[in-house]
Amino acid sequence: MEVAFEKLVRSIVRLGIGGLLLVGASGELFPRICKEWYGLKDENGVFVEVPDRCHKQFDEVAKKYFGLKNADEVTLFVNRDFYALSAGSTLLPGGAVLGVPRWYLYQTKEDVENSGIQLGKYINRDSEVGVAVTKSFLPTDDMIAFTIGHELAHIEHHLDFKTFFTFSPPLWLYLTYRVASSTRKCFRLPVVLDALVKLCIYGFNYQAYRLAGQKVRHLAEFSADEISAKCDPRMAQGGVDHFATTLKRNAIQRVVLGEKGLECYTEEGDDIRSTSISTHPPLTERLLRVTAICDAPQD
Numbered sequence: 001m002e003v004a005f006e007k008l009v010r011s012i013v014r015l016g017i018g019g020l021l022l023v024g025a026s027g028e029l030f031p032r033i034c035k036e037w038y039g040l041k042d043e044n045g046v047f048v049e050v051p052d053r054c055h056k057q058f059d060e061v062a063k064k065y066f067g068l069k070n071a072d073e074v075t076l077f078v079n080r081d082f083y084a085l086s087a088g089s090t091l092l093p094g095g096a097v098l099g100v101p102r103w104y105l106y107q108t109k110e111d112v113e114n115s116g117i118q119l120g121k122y123i124n125r126d127s128e129v130g131v132a133v134t135k136s137f138l139p140t141d142d143m144i145a146f147t148i149g150h151e152l153a154h155i156e157h158h159l160d161f162k163t164f165f166t167f168s169p170p171l172w173l174y175l176t177y178r179v180a181s182s183t184r185k186c187f188r189l190p191v192v193l194d195a196l197v198k199l200c201i202y203g204f205n206y207q208a209y210r211l212a213g214q215k216v217r218h219l220a221e222f223s224a225d226e227i228s229a230k231c232d233p234r235m236a237q238g239g240v241d242h243f244a245t246t247l248k249r250n251a252i253q254r255v256v257l258g259e260k261g262l263e264c265y266t267e268e269g270d271d272i273r274s275t276s277i278s279t280h281p282p283l284t285e286r287l288l289r290v291t292a293i294c295d296a297p298q299d
């Protein structure tokens with residue numbers, strides 16, 4: 001019975017290690033999956049065109065600051081969500097993809113009004129609050145350049161972070177399994193007590209791994225912000241504007257969306273929802289760091 005149970009656990013762990021490796025590596029090795037998955041499509045299922053101004057900013061930032069000779073190595077697309085993302089690397093055979101946030105499609109007040117974005121039930125678009133929210137969805141060229149620089153930093157300079165995020169989950173699972181499976185031999189505990197110790201080891205290790213993973217994720221994001229902001233003073237200003245605008249919009253939405261707003265944002269405008277970007281550092285902290293770069297005397 002005990003041997004059969006151990007065999008079952010071993011099979012589950014093997015499956016888990018394989019699954020974690022597959023999930024971690026597939027996005028980086030086959031980044032087009034990421035575009036397929038997150039890309040914004042129109043009602044005919046065709047990818048929405050990336051605005052010319054985003055292409056223009058990409059060409060400038062990629063060539064001037066990242067030395068990318070062939071812009072085709074990175075495929076741009078519009079993310080169906082409101083944040084930017086990227087996957088892959090120009091050093092890998094699959095190349096890379098870079099998704100600009102959905103709101104980078106908007107260039108005029110009318111674009112925002114026609115987008116179907118809800119401002120909250122009782123908000124008139126022409127009121128002071130309505131105008132402020134609408135304005136917060138209109139990116140400047142410098143904001144676009146900063147965002148592209150941030151994602152290119154992940155693509156071009158973060159092979160070390162990518163390696164960590166790909167291999168640490170399966171390695172964590174393997175090591176935890178090895179430690180947990182050695183308790184019986186080490187302590188000779190009764191079966192029930194041994195099972196409890198194993199559970200504690202899995203739980204404790206998971207928490208430790210989660211905290212360490214989040215710390216490294218924050219380091220990667222701060223590093224990408226820094227690389228982008230240091231490319232050019234106008235990109236540093238774009239970063240400040242991007243974070244300040246997003247925080248302001250979130251803070252307004254916290255008030256106008258009632259109960260839902262309180263669940264989604266802090267008073268300062270930091271996002272508190274559990275989403276795909278909740279592993280990122282708070283916007284207030286990112287704003288502070290990019291502002292320091294922006295205000296630092298230039299050489």
Ligand SMILES: [Zn+2]
Pocket residue numbers: 150151154220221224
């Ligand atoms: Zn990032």
